[in-house]
Amino acid sequence: MAVRMKHGGLPEGQHINVADISVAAYERMGWTVVDNDAAPTTTPAAATSRRRTAEENN
Numbered sequence: 001m002a003v004r005m006k007h008g009g010l011p012e013g014q015h016i017n018v019a020d021i022s023v024a025a026y027e028r029m030g031w032t033v034v035d036n037d038a039a040p041t042t043t044p045a046a047a048t049s050r051r052r053t054a055e056e057n058n
Contacts, residue, residue: 004034 002017005026015034018026023033 005031006034007031 001020003020003023004015005018005023006015007030009030016031018031027033
């Protein structure tokens with residue numbers, strides 16, 4: 001999903017689309033989210049590890 005962002009150094013109305021996974025990095029560089037509804041609010045939990053069989057544990 002893409003998130004629209006703006007920067008103070010650009011003319012008003014000139015926005016870029018950024019992948020939602022990159023929003024935090026762009027915010028550290030001074031960019032702000034234009035549409036707050038599109039900003040990720042939480043990071044999804046990592047997948048749990050699968051149960052290993054007895055053969056794999058040996």
